[in-house]
Amino acid sequence: MSIGKPPLDNAKLDRIVAEARRASEQRELGYRERALKMYPWICGRCAREFTRANLPELTVHHRNHDHDFNPADGSNWELLCVYCHDNEHSRHIDHVRGAGYDDAKPAPATGNPFADLKSLLNRKGDH
Template sequence: MVKSFRPRKPVTVKTQEEADALVRKMKGEMEAGSSYREKSLKLHGWICAKCGREFEADNLHLLTVHHKDGNHHNNPADGSNWENLCVYCHDDEHSRSLLGDYLKGGKK
């Protein structure tokens, strides 16, 4: 997956109603994005799927949701595209492809 670091085009808002609608839309997207984490935690439990570390309420922020196919918009209700990974295993998972590409002489 290649990420672009180009700045986004600025959003121009002409009226207060358009601004309010934009804020409502963005809040809705944020709520929808956070709900898949809650669903994944309920489905898969408070444990890292890779290293097996168990989490409690005070350190639950260190448990992340990894999208197996790399598509953050693919959030099936059955959780088949998610796995809960601690921040360390999640970083490791994403760095493996970078290292593999580098060693193969692929993407740079």
């Protein structure tokens, strides 16, 4: 008889995952509904306007990237279209990973594209 881990209770795991998803959806609906009432339905980056027909394409972006920080005054939210929202998160990921190019110094130029220009011009005048 081997001593091992107890068998997984898949039903319990499924309940836990389902409950976590419901809680997340409820939190999202809460701040999304509040943000849509608080702000005009316009993307904060590209200024695209939204109506009820295309409202699902307007997302709530958390400015500090903390989805659990939802102050009642909406100061951590901005409405962005799905394209600008994806772009903002890509930029944030690049920044966190250190892909910012602000600190990188380009190598100095070593070639001179006009180094032989005078001789080329003189040769052309000889013909």
